Amino acid sequence: MIIVTSNRGKYREYKEIIGKHFNLKLMLMRYPEEQLDTIEKVAERSVYYLSGTINDDFFIDDSGLFIEALRGFPGVYSSYVNKTLGNEGILRLMEGTSNRKAEFRTCIAYYDGKLNLFTGKARGTISDAARGENGFGFDPIFIPVGQELTYAEMTLEKKNSLSHRYRAGKAFLKFLTKKAI
Ligand code: ITT
Secondary structure, eight states: OEEEESOHHHHHHHHHHTTTTSOOEEEEOOOOOOOOSSHHHHHHHHHHHHHTTOOSOEEEEEEEEEEGGGTTOBGGGHHHHHHHTHHHHHHHHTTTOOOOEEEEEEEEEEESSSEEEEEEEEEEEEOSSOOOSSSSTTGGGEEETTOSSOGGGSOHHHHHHHSHHHHHHHHHHHHHHHHHO
16 A cells, blocks of 8 residues: 655654554655645545556545635645745734634545545644644644644644544545455
8 A cells, every 4th residue: 555645744644544554655756736626626636647657556645724714725725835824924814813713634535446535624723823843734833622732742643643634544444444354
């Protein structure tokens, strides 16, 4: 089983979520991501693009941060926004905004000759300041619901016990386990 991603942070998390149960190999590469209106559509399109070039079962992970007060922004534009505005830019956009609600979403798209999608969500809030050194991307500014710490202040094990990626991964793992028997 191959994970195709340009993001080592994702791989680190999947090594725990999936790699403990199935043999997981990393194909570190960037692939074209079309700007469609949902992460599921983006993932689906990328899988069809990659399925022509990879001769093994593989999956990709398309994720995004959806901020309520910004009407779902950055959403499907998360990767671009993370590179351009960054966490400080998001915090600036949120200055003076009392509604800090946000949701992280992950869509795993697994290709085994057929396309299979697994989604996971985690609700939470945007912190007032960036906090923590762990993780990647928007982790320093996202506090999952019921927690005090940002993802970046948590250990990998803790983030992996409650994150959007863990939830999508759990559904994926169930599918893989069923398939293996
Ligand atoms: P791929 O090669 O796998 O596409 P990517 O980093 O471009 O890697 P996405 O498009 O799925 O991945 O992610 C959109 C942005 O959201 C990107 O900047 C990520 O760093 C960030 N992101 C995704 N999952 C995250 C998580 O669990 N915690 C914090 N940021 C995350």
